[in-house]
Amino acid sequence: MKKNSKLKTQxxxxxxxxxVSKLANLPxxxxxxxxFEKQLKDVLSYVAKLNEVNxxxxxxxxxxxxxxxxxxxxxTSPSLSQEDALKNAPKTYNGFFEVDAIFEEQ
Amino acid sequence: xxxxxxxxxREASDLLSSKQIKAQELAQAFLEIAHGQNKKLNSLIxxxxxxxxxxxxxxxxxxxxxxxxxxxxxxxxxxxxxxSTKNIRTTAGSKVLENYIPVYxxxxxxxxxxxxxxxxxxxxxxxxxxxxxxxxxDFGPTNNPYDxxxxxxxxxxxxxxxxxxxxxxxxxxxxxxxxxxxxxSFCNVVGLKPSYGRVSRYGVIAMASSLDCIGHxxxxxxxxxxxLNVTAGEDGFDSTCTVQKTDDYTKDIENGVKNLKIGIPKxxxxxxxxxxxxxxxxxxxxxxxxxxxxxxxxxxxxEYGVATYYIIQPSEVSSNLARYxxxxxxxxxxxxxxEAKRRIILGTYTLSAGYYDAYYLKAMxxxxxxxxxxxxxxxxxxxxICPVSPTLPFxxxxxxxxxxxxxxxxxxxxxxxxAGVPSLAIPCGFxxxxxxxxxxxxxxxxxxxxxxxxxxxxxxxxxxRRRPSI
Numbered sequence: 001m002k003k004n005s006k007l008k009t010q011x012x013x014x015x016x017x018x019x020v021s022k023l024a025n026l027p028x029x030x031x032x033x034x035x036f037e038k039q040l041k042d043v044l045s046y047v048a049k050l051n052e053v054n055x056x057x058x059x060x061x062x063x064x065x066x067x068x069x070x071x072x073x074x075x076t077s078p079s080l081s082q083e084d085a086l087k088n089a090p091k092t093y094n095g096f097f098e099v100d101a102i103f104e105e106q
Numbered sequence: 107x108x109x110x111x112x113x114x115x116r117e118a119s120d121l122l123s124s125k126q127i128k129a130q131e132l133a134q135a136f137l138e139i140a141h142g143q144n145k146k147l148n149s150l151i152x153x154x155x156x157x158x159x160x161x162x163x164x165x166x167x168x169x170x171x172x173x174x175x176x177x178x179x180x181x182x183x184x185x186x187x188x189x190s191t192k193n194i195r196t197t198a199g200s201k202v203l204e205n206y207i208p209v210y211x212x213x214x215x216x217x218x219x220x221x222x223x224x225x226x227x228x229x230x231x232x233x234x235x236x237x238x239x240x241x242x243x244d245f246g247p248t249n250n251p252y253d254x255x256x257x258x259x260x261x262x263x264x265x266x267x268x269x270x271x272x273x274x275x276x277x278x279x280x281x282x283x284x285x286x287x288x289x290x291s292f293c294n295v296v297g298l299k300p301s302y303g304r305v306s307r308y309g310v311i312a313m314a315s316s317l318d319c320i321g322h323x324x325x326x327x328x329x330x331x332x333x334l335n336v337t338a339g340e341d342g343f344d345s346t347c348t349v350q351k352t353d354d355y356t357k358d359i360e361n362g363v364k365n366l367k368i369g370i371p372k373x374x375x376x377x378x379x380x381x382x383x384x385x386x387x388x389x390x391x392x393x394x395x396x397x398x399x400x401x402x403x404x405x406x407x408x409e410y411g412v413a414t415y416y417i418i419q420p421s422e423v424s425s426n427l428a429r430y431x432x433x434x435x436x437x438x439x440x441x442x443x444x445e446a447k448r449r450i451i452l453g454t455y456t457l458s459a460g461y462y463d464a465y466y467l468k469a470m471x472x473x474x475x476x477x478x479x480x481x482x483x484x485x486x487x488x489x490x491i492c493p494v495s496p497t498l499p500f501x502x503x504x505x506x507x508x509x510x511x512x513x514x515x516x517x518x519x520x521x522x523x524x525a526g527v528p529s530l531a532i533p534c535g536f537x538x539x540x541x542x543x544x545x546x547x548x549x550x551x552x553x554x555x556x557x558x559x560x561x562x563x564x565x566x567x568x569x570x571r572r573r574p575s576i
Contacts, residue, residue: 015452042509043416049410088206088434089433
């Protein structure tokens with residue numbers, strides 16, 4: 001994958017849809033790949049507008065209302081029951097979420 | 107008595123407390139309207155007959171017992187289907203969650219329930235709140251009650267339409283880039299995007315967490331303040347919700363606008379549609395007659411708003427939607443609609459190794475400049491008045507195949523989200539029978555002032571009385 005550090009050089013670049021859809025764990029049809037490639041190219045050329053702004057001396061903003069280190073008192077309180085937590089799960093097993101195997105059996 | 111759908115919350119609340127109408131009768135009447143209108147407008151994904159009637163029954167008992175109740179007690183409300191509602195299906199407008207039934211309430215819903223409001227329905231929306239027209243809903247588009255062939259604005263499309271058409275007296279929405287203000291403007295209702303952190307986001311399905319705000323729609327400014335009185339304030343479940351004290355937002359609302367300074371940001375008016383510009387400047391003149399002084403201000407980075415927003419927002423969307431894997435709830439990822447997929451791809455790309463600094467970090471730098479613009483302007487003026495939308499409500503289908511054009515519908519609204527400041531959208535007239543709204547924008551946590559200005563203008567015009575014929 002291309003690694004350009006400047007937005008300007010990427011403006012004309014096209015998203016590597018196969019690579020990104022793998023990163024996003026998002027299956028796409030061929031039709032979607034073609035369509036998104038075109039549409040997102042338009043969006044990327046539009047956002048390249050930000051190159052006009054000199055931000056050399058500007059710190060990126062982090063939290064908009066200046067809150068920091070918000071914690072709660074370390075006390076237990078009622079929370080969801082196991083039964084409630086599993087209520088919407090498509091597959092459960094013995095009170096757990098059931099997922100497809102990640103590693104194949106040897 | 108007048109038609110129930112013409113009532114304001116204030117009027118309905120008086121009727122209830124003076125026992126001229128029962129909460130159950132009121133709930134029944136609104137449920138009938140909801141069922142009757144939904145084929146035409148498609149503003150509701152789920153109509154909650156049982157929940158509304160049970161709550162109304164409880165309210166009638168409390169009133170009979172002479173209890174002092176919140177003004178929202180017995181008031182029929184709609185909830186955007188992005189808010190978790192215990193035991194009531196919550197879809198986010200997406201097939202991914204078409205069978206999802208939350209086991210807890212969002213904090214704002216919990217507070218409304220405690221104030222004894224009656225939830226009549228879960229309102230339609232662009233799936234995951236992605237959209238400016240309502241057309242991205244997997245449950246079909248919502249129609250504008252003032253012209254059924256036009257969009258109601260999005261993403262809180264169903265909430266705006268429900269209030270405008272009279273199937274509820276208030277409705278909750280979310281605003282990440284204009285999703286309350288745009289539909290409010292297109293449907294002749296009042297919509298508040300509060301300051302970032304004013305209202306808890308707990309239990310509301312997250313879109314872009316550094317931008318998301320929880321707000322609501324009502325017919326009038328006073329009604330809007332009544333709802334914020336219930337929803338605002340600190341919440342132990344949302345660490346981004348501020349500990350800043352809340353006000354009684356209805357107090358001083360009638361104080362008028364004498365000696366206030368209103369700023370007109372030139373960047374918002376330069377290439378604005380002449381008719382829309384005319385209506386907004388007419389509104390400013392009305393306020394001048396009431397005693398405000400008007401001053402030109404500049405928000406020089408306005409033109410970078412949409413570009414900044416369309417980096418930050420999809421980046422955060424891709425991260426928030428990563429949790430939908432079909433393991434704990436909901437269906438699998440191929441069920442996402444086109445717009446969600448587009449944003450996941452774009453956001454994953456802008457956050458990916460080698461691109462993060464050039465896109466997300468760059469955008470967060472420009473975002474600081476946009477916030478600084480507002481801070482500078484508010485040194486000179488108390489509030490800013492500007493348009494909500496560059497166009498009138500557009501035709502259904504007009505922009506669906508051109509995402510960039512759709513994104514540009516938010517050109518005047520994204521800046522308030524990027525800056526974190528509150529903005530109140532209120533009706534300011536009609537062009538060719540279609541509603542037009544304007545924004546009153548203020549400094550952080552100035553909601554009370556925004557209501558004061560909005561209320562003063564509304565007393566002169568009462569656009570909310572011009573109801574759609576459906």
